[in-house]
Amino acid sequence: MKTAIFLGAGASAAEGAPIQSNLFRDYFNLVNRRSGQYFPEHERELATFFQLMFDIDVDHDNLDNVVFPTFEEALGVLDLADIKNESFKDFPNINFAANSGRIKFLRVYLVFLMADIIHESLKSSKDIHRQLINKLNSLNQIDDTIFLTTNYDILCDNALLDLYSLDPPKKVDYGVDFVNYKEGTFVRPDLDSIKFFKLHGSLNWLYCPTCNNLRITPYEKGVYNIMTNPSESFCKNCENMYSPIIIPPTFYKDLSKIFLSMVWNRAESELLDVEHLIFCGYSFPDADIHIKYLIKRIQKNRKQPYKLKITVINNHPGKKPDVNAEEKNRYIRFLGRQVDYTDYSFEDFANDPNIVMK
Ligand SMILES: [Zn+2]
Numbered sequence: 478m479k480t481a482i483f484l485g486a487g488a489s490a491a492e493g494a495p496i497q498s499n500l501f502r503d504y505f506n507l508v509n510r511r512s513g514q515y516f517p518e519h520e521r522e523l524a525t526f527f528q529l530m531f532d533i534d535v536d537h538d539n540l541d542n543v544v545f546p547t548f549e550e551a552l553g554v555l556d557l558a559d560i561k562n563e564s565f566k567d568f569p570n571i572n573f574a575a576n577s578g579r580i581k582f583l584r585v586y587l588v589f590l591m592a593d594i595i596h597e598s599l600k601s602s603k604d605i606h607r608q609l610i611n612k613l614n615s616l617n618q619i620d621d622t623i624f625l626t627t628n629y630d631i632l633c634d635n636a637l638l639d640l641y642s643l644d645p646p647k648k649v650d651y652g653v654d655f656v657n658y659k660e661g662t663f664v665r666p667d668l669d670s671i672k673f674f675k676l677h678g679s680l681n682w683l684y685c686p687t688c689n690n691l692r693i694t695p696y697e698k699g700v701y702n703i704m705t706n707p708s709e710s711f712c713k714n715c716e717n718m719y720s721p722i723i724i725p726p727t728f729y730k731d732l733s734k735i736f737l738s739m740v741w742n743r744a745e746s747e748l749l750d751v752e753h754l755i756f757c758g759y760s761f762p763d764a765d766i767h768i769k770y771l772i773k774r775i776q777k778n779r780k781q782p783y784k785l786k787i788t789v790i791n792n793h794p795g796k797k798p799d800v801n802a803e804e805k806n807r808y809i810r811f812l813g814r815q816v817d818y819t820d821y822s823f824e825d826f827a828n829d830p831n832i833v834m835k
Contacts, residue, residue, distance in 0.1 A: 478621065479622075479752050480621060480753040481623040481625060481753070481754045482622060482623070483625045483626070484625070484626040484628060484757050484759070485628070485791075486627070486758060486760075487823065488632075488633075488757045488823050489595075489599075490793075491824060492599060492605055492606065493599055494595055494598050494630060495594055498545075501527070501545040501548070501590075502541070502543065503598065505540055506540055507593070507594060507597055508520050509536075519589055519704070522586055523583070524536065526551075526583050526586075530551075530565070531546055548587070548725060552584065552725045553725065555584045556584065556725070559581060565580075568580050585721070588700065588721050589704040591723070592700045593704065595629065595680065596701050599630060599632065606632040606635075607636040609826065609827035610640070616831065619640070619671060620647075620669065623672040623748065624637070624671070625676060626673075626675055627676050628675075628677075629677060630680060630698075631698060633673065634681055635696055637673055638696060641664070647670070648664050648667065648669075648670040648671070650666035650670035650673065651740070652672065652740045653736050653739045653743075654690075654691070655691055656685075656692050674741075674744040676740060677724050677725070678722035678723045678737065679723075680698040680699070680700045680701060680723070681694045681695065682699065682721075682722050683703070683720070683721070684719060684720045686717070687712065687715040687717045688714050691722070691736050700721040703719060724737065745771060748775040749775055750780075751775070752783065752786060753786040753787075753788065754772070754775075754785055755787075755788045757791070758791055758823050759791060760807075761808050787812055789804075789808055789816060789819060790825070790833065792820050792821060792825075793822050805818040817833075821833070
């Protein structure tokens with residue numbers, strides 16, 4: 478049965494990534510532990526941003542009691558100011574003053590922050606993604622499986638890239654062309670490749686705004702390297718600096734960039750023939766209206782006479798019953814009563830995919 482596995486933030490959290498609501502707290506705790514030795518300039522600017530915009534003093538407040546904005550909220554105010562070409566009193570947009578443009582810098586710094594905390598927290602992951610992919614491979618189901626994710630980390634990427642060492646190798650198709658294909662530094666996928674669509678971008682994608690192309694940095698978080706090793710993060714062709722492709726869920730503006738549009742179009746067309754869609758670690762948040770729209774389209778625009786089977790796997794130890802009930806309600810009200818909302822965790826599924834795939 479042709480199946481799609483949708484990996485949400487909960488799948489990465491099961492491996493040790495911070496959950497969204499703890500992202501900023503975990504980051505500033507990390508910065509305090511490192512005591513400013515690493516990237517002082519952008520760390521200081523981020524501290525100032527939280528002080529001036531959200532009245533949070535990350536140096537002196539007790540971080541355990543502070544309520545931080547969400548990543549989407551913090552990035553959202555900067556993105557909207559940038560789109561509307563407006564300023565905040567303390568954060569001017571680009572103007573004739575030499576030190577202007579803080580809004581644009583802060584947007585990049587927030588992406589660095591996210592790359593930094595993901596890098597630190599997943600240094601010792603539990604390899605659940607790898608286990609899932611190896612199981613699917615040994616069950617001969619990997620060729621009938623499509624992967625989709627809203628996560629920026631490269632847990633699933635690394636597990637899939639391991640399959641290149643098989644004989645014959647299994648290749649990965651991200652639904653987008655990389656400049657690496659021409660250079661021969663990453664194998665061009667064919668029709669049999671495993672499809673993997675990263676709907677919000679990825680930490681291993683680097684965009685060159687001059688050459689207008691995309692580079693993949695296999696097994697490496699290229700975006701993290703822009704921060705830690707900027708002198709090595711230049712496009713070899715035009716010698717300009719790479720930019721990340723990372724978009725927060727609520728903001729569609731970067732999707733106008735051709736590469737992410739291609740990913741979304743390919744994802745939609747591939748998902749139309751899928752018979753079973755399995756959500757893993759995804760809470761179906763209200764903010765993700767673009768994801769909901771995509772899922773609705775593939776649920777309702779199908780050619781096949783049969784309905785799309787939908788399974789949800791998002792339990793974890795200590796999850797509160799009322800959180801579960803609300804989440805189940807969110808799925809059912811949007812996708813219908815046939816949604817199978819299970820009690821399984823991502824680990825259960827990775828241990829034995831057949832608990833829901835048989
Ligand atoms: Zn370039």
